[in-house]
Amino acid sequence: MNRSPDSLSPMLDFKVRISRPDIAPWIAGNTGIPGFTSRDSGRPGPHVAVLSLVHGNEIAGPIVLDRLLRAGLRPATGKLSFGFVNLDAFGQFDPRRPTASRFLDEDLNRVWDKAILDGPRHSRELDRAREIRPFIDTVDVLMDLHSMLWPSEPLILSGVPEKGKALARGIGTPSLVVADSGHVNGRRLIDYPRFSSAETPCAGCLVEAGQHWEETTVDTMLDSVAGLLRHLGLAGADSPLPPPPPAGVPRMATVTTAVTAMTSGFAFVQTYRGGDVIPRRNTLIAMDGGTEIRTPHDDCLLVMPALRPSRGHTAVRLARFEPG
Known part of the structure; x- marks a missing residue:
């Protein structure tokens, strides 16, 4: 069994300043996939998905999605989906040991290679990736919400494709956009060919909104989701989204x-x-x-x-x- 790199530092005293949300109302979903809920405007437009909990201890993301779902957020055009991904790891989150539930068997954000997804081996995370893959194959625009263990300025990871960079710049928050090709030890969800290939119009980005267990990270994620929906025309006049923050100076960097x-x-x-x-x-x-x-x-x-x-x-x- 692989071990979370976070779990290798139990002596570090990380403070959890936000509370684990109750996402029980959203576990069943309405898509046939546990944890996934879609709301359709009935009007033409893209299928946009905002995902959280790719890592089970990153609880700011599910706080954001839970708030928006409870507030009745619906898209003005197209279809909007909300996904709670690694439910099993999230179920083991303990604020006394907050780094221990990043994943159970392996990092779910390192398995998005077709050869791995189509291959013979199994793990709880890989099986979950296979379960949600048919849904992912319907998504036009993906936002993957994440937070960070170590202190860092918030940023958006766009991947290498120009379409990813354009999406990240259009979102606007965080204002720092970093283009990178990922990790040597596996492909992320935004590296899945549907979003990374130049042969498709679909795009994805990954928001790293701040440190894991801080209220400011929740605020940044809310601003990012709002920026995404405004950019794509899915935010209606009466949507329960926060107003746009003061415009930051956009910066683009390439790894x-x-x-x-x-x-x-x-x-x-x-x-x-x-x-x-x-x-x-x-x-x-x-x-x-x-x-x-x-x-x-x-x-x-x-x-x-x-x-x-x-x-x-x-x-x-x-x-x-x-x-x-």
């Missing part, structure tokens, strides 16, 4: 290097925060055993540094800001 921890001794030379910018090329930022990790270019953006990464997992992504 140039994804650093994977190759040893169990990976350590940063200081406590970095996601969003930190290292001014000079060739600055030492970490040691991976005896290997130096240095910035590959000036003004290097640190994307989501994992301050205690497990061997084989992404430690940090290094990105370059795009002009303009």
Whole structure:
């Protein structure tokens, strides 16, 4: 059984400042897939899906979806779906051990490769991915809501395709958009060919809204969902969405290097925060055993540094800001 990288640091005292929501009214759903509810406007438009709980301990996302479902949010055009993905892991969430329920067998956001989905092996997360896959194959626009263990500026991960970048810029919140190709240890949901292939018009993005268990993260997610629905024309005049926040200065960055921890001794030379910018090329930022990790270019953006990464997992992504 694989282990969550978060669960490897039980000695760290992470505070849970939000409460686990009661999503019992939404477990049955209305799509034939547990945890998935769709609301159709009856008017032409895209099928937009907002998903939470791809990781079972990221409870800000289900708080947001629960609020919007209870408020009766319906799309003005097209169809809007809400998904609670890893229900089994969420069922084991314990605020006394909040890092332990990221997943049960394996990371559900690393299995979205057709060869894996069509392959012979099984796990609870992989079986759940197969269960929801037919639904995912009907989605035109996907927003995957996530939060972060370590301190970081909120951002949107767009993937590499231009359609993903355009979607992320249109959402507007968070204002930092990072284009990246994912992780060496598996494909994310936004990397699934329906959203990543240039041969389809469908697009997806992943919102990293802030630290896991903070109310500000919930607020950022609400603003992101509202931005998505306004951008796509699904937000009606009477929708229970928050008003647009003050416009931020949009910034676009592209990952140039994804650093994977190759040893169990990976350590940063200081406590970095996601969003930190290292001014000079060739600055030492970490040691991976005896290997130096240095910035590959000036003004290097640190994307989501994992301050205690497990061997084989992404430690940090290094990105370059795009002009303009």
